[in-house]
Amino acid sequence: xxxxxxxxxxLSKEEKINWIAKEYFSTPTEAIxxxxxxxxxxxxxxxxxxxxxxxxxxxxxxxxxxAPNFLINGKYSTIPMAIEESSVVAAASKAAKxxxxxxxxxxxxxxxxxxxxxxxxYKGDVSKLALFFAQTKATFxxxxxxxxxxxxxxxxxILDIALNDKTNLLENYYQLHATFETKDSMGANFINSCLxxxxxTLKNEALQYDLFTDAEKDIQVVMSILSNYVPNCIVRAxxxxxxxxxxxxxxxxxxxxxERFVQAVQIAEVEPYRAVTHNKGxxxxxxxxxxxxxxxxxxxxxxxxxxxxxxxxxxxxxxxxVENGIFSFWLEIPLALGTVGGLTSLHxxxxxxxxxxxxxxxxxxxxxxxxxxxxxxFAALRSLTTTGIQDGHMKMHLNNILNQFDATDTxxxxxxxxxxQNAITHSAVVALIEQIRQ
Numbered sequence: 230x231x232x233x234x235x236x237x238x239x240l241s242k243e244e245k246i247n248w249i250a251k252e253y254f255s256t257p258t259e260a261i262x263x264x265x266x267x268x269x270x271x272x273x274x275x276x277x278x279x280x281x282x283x284x285x286x287x288x289x290x291x292x293x294x295x296a297p298n299f300l301i302n303g304k305y306s307t308i309p310m311a312i313e314e315s316s317v318v319a320a321a322s323k324a325a326k327x328x329x330x331x332x333x334x335x336x337x338x339x340x341x342x343x344x345x346x347x348x349x350x351y352k353g354d355v356s357k358l359a360l361f362f363a364q365t366k367a368t369f370x371x372x373x374x375x376x377x378x379x380x381x382x383x384x385x386x387i388l389d390i391a392l393n394d395k396t397n398l399l400e401n402y403y404q405l406h407a408t409f410e411t412k413d414s415m416g417a418n419f420i421n422s423c424l425x426x427x428x429x430t431l432k433n434e435a436l437q438y439d440l441f442t443d444a445e446k447d448i449q450v451v452m453s454i455l456s457n458y459v460p461n462c463i464v465r466a467x468x469x470x471x472x473x474x475x476x477x478x479x480x481x482x483x484x485x486x487x488e489r490f491v492q493a494v495q496i497a498e499v500e501p502y503r504a505v506t507h508n509k510g511x512x513x514x515x516x517x518x519x520x521x522x523x524x525x526x527x528x529x530x531x532x533x534x535x536x537x538x539x540x541x542x543x544x545x546x547x548x549x550x551v552e553n554g555i556f557s558f559w560l561e562i563p564l565a566l567g568t569v570g571g572l573t574s575l576h577x578x579x580x581x582x583x584x585x586x587x588x589x590x591x592x593x594x595x596x597x598x599x600x601x602x603x604x605x606x607f608a609a610l611r612s613l614t615t616t617g618i619q620d621g622h623m624k625m626h627l628n629n630i631l632n633q634f635d636a637t638d639t640x641x642x643x644x645x646x647x648x649x650q651n652a653i654t655h656s657a658v659v660a661l662i663e664q665i666r667q
Contacts, residue, residue, distance in 0.1 A: 238284060246286050274577060281572070293521060293578060294318040295585070299325040300333030301600055308601055309582035310517035315629060317513045320608035321601060327477070331470040334603065336596035339463040342388060343565050345420045345455035347405040347428045353445030355394060358403065361441065362392040365434045369405075373426045380419055385410040387423060405431065408461070413591040415524065415567030417455055424453035457528040458535045459563045464592075466599035467559035468607070475556060479615050487556045489614040490549055494558075497545035507606070508537055508546050511560065514605030518598045522586070523572030523579035529564060536563050547606050560603050564595045630658045640665055 234248060246264055250257035264287040269275040279285040296318055297307040308325075310318050328334060351358055369390050377386045388408040395402040405427055409420050428450045435441060435448045475483040497507035512530060519526040537546050547560040568591050572579050583589065586597055627648065631641055644661055651657070 242279065242286060245284060249286065277575065277577075281575075291520070293582070296321040296325055296601070296604075298322065298329050299597075299600060299604070300329040301336055301596065303333065305329075306587075306597065307585060308518055308597055309521040309585050310514070310601070311521040311578075311582075312513065312517035314513065317517060317605065320612075321514055321604045324604035324608040324611075328468050328604070328607075331474050332468070334466055334468055334600045336464065336466045336600050338592045338595060339465055339561065340461045341410060341592065342461035343409045343411055343416055343420060343455070343459050344461070345407055345409070345424045345453070346393075347407075347424055347431060347453045348451045349403055349405075349428075349431065350401045350449040350451060351403050351445070352401050352447075353442065355396070357440050357445065359392060361435065361438050362405075365430070365438075366390060368434060369427050369430050372430045373423050376419070376422050376426060380411065383412045385412040385416075390427070411567070411591075413568045414570045415565055415591075417525075418570075420455040421453070424455065428453045457532045457565070459532055459565045460536055460539065462563050462565050463561055464564050464595040464599040465559060465561045466596065466603040467557065468603065469555055469557040472551060472554055472556050479611070484551075486611075486614065487551050490556075490558075490610055491551055493610050493614050494545055494547060494549040498548070499544070501543040504537065504543050504545050507609075508534070510609040511546055511562075511602040511606045514601035514603075515562075515598050518601045519566070521579070521582045522566075522568070522594060523576050523582075524566050524594075529566075532563050532565065547603065558603070558607060560599065560606070562599055562602065564598055566591050566594050566598065568594055627653055627658065630655060631662075634659070634662050636662060 232252065234252075237245065237248070240248065246261055247257075250260040250264075254260040267287045267290065269278065269288065275288075278288055291311050291313050293309060293311045295307050295309055299306045299308055308321070310321065312318065370387060373387065380386050386409070388410055390405055390407045393404045393406045395404060405424075407420075407424065407427065409416060409423070411419055432448055432450060435446050438446065472483050472487045475486055480486045494507075497504045512533070515529065515533070516526045519529050533546065534543075537543055546562055547558065549556070549558045551557075567573060568583060568589055573583060574580070583594075586594070589597065627645070631644060636644065640662060643665055644658065647661055648658070
């Protein structure tokens, strides 16, 4: 029976592993050996990883691959991608090669504004609160000068602060909504520090405001926190070419392909069941680059999916059209990314990934990430509207099945030869392996 443990966080890594192995595994020595097998042999690097999070017991590896031949705004780049799913890197690479001979990808920054709120409860006259805010607004800026000084030197800082009345949503609920420019940092710590100072200023100034009654002076701050929804921090990625130029081995009839492709996108625009899977494919590319460059893919996911539902219905992030003989495919997404701070200066492979991208600014990284998402989406839709998605995916997944059954070199040769001519399914591969072994 498993038992509770007191003071687990104070145990050494060795003690934590020993306790887990004893409590949860029938063969503790094997569990301990497996955990230690994934430690980095370089003690300095391992200690660095151990301090990224709490209660570390080992490393959980995800492959880091690269997708070459991305022609973006007239310049070739190789994009690093950290992901465990088969066919994602191959699909991105294939899309990159396809568009490299058709003008490449175009990427542009539409805006870089980030935001956060101080959420508070005020039980009083809203007109008095509005007047109080107007008279106090300058103080919010002045009392955060020590926090914003360095950011302002880099061209960033607080852009604006607004008072939002949200009482139609929740009784007595208001917020200070602040917007920020954080340049090459994602800016989470900077934004949260500013917001917490806003909250202190709000409460202190309210206590001294003569027009407030005693009850109105008692402003209750619920929380002060940045938002991962950044609808004004937008990047656009796009590709286009004459319809006739779409022709290749897989696309014998370019016009038919273009029309099917546009229809597939239109379905994702109006059908949420399809849109979720459609956008998941886009996120395959986006998350992989975000993770490889040490950024927060959970924050990116939350913000992008909220953006996909901004109309009130969840919809496609990408769009396509055929107009005057030109095929166009594009997406616009919100991305709050950083190339300084956080893991970007700590994780050795993150530093390597950023160097591979030639040490991009945050805006340049936004463009790389958006292009990777668009490339992934193009590759998926091309397969779906021509050969079907499973053909290419299962070819890439075949290695995983062979590894799952510890196939020998001879068995691998036989299995791969067989499935050059036959459809790949998990059950078919398993059946063939069993037949060979008999």
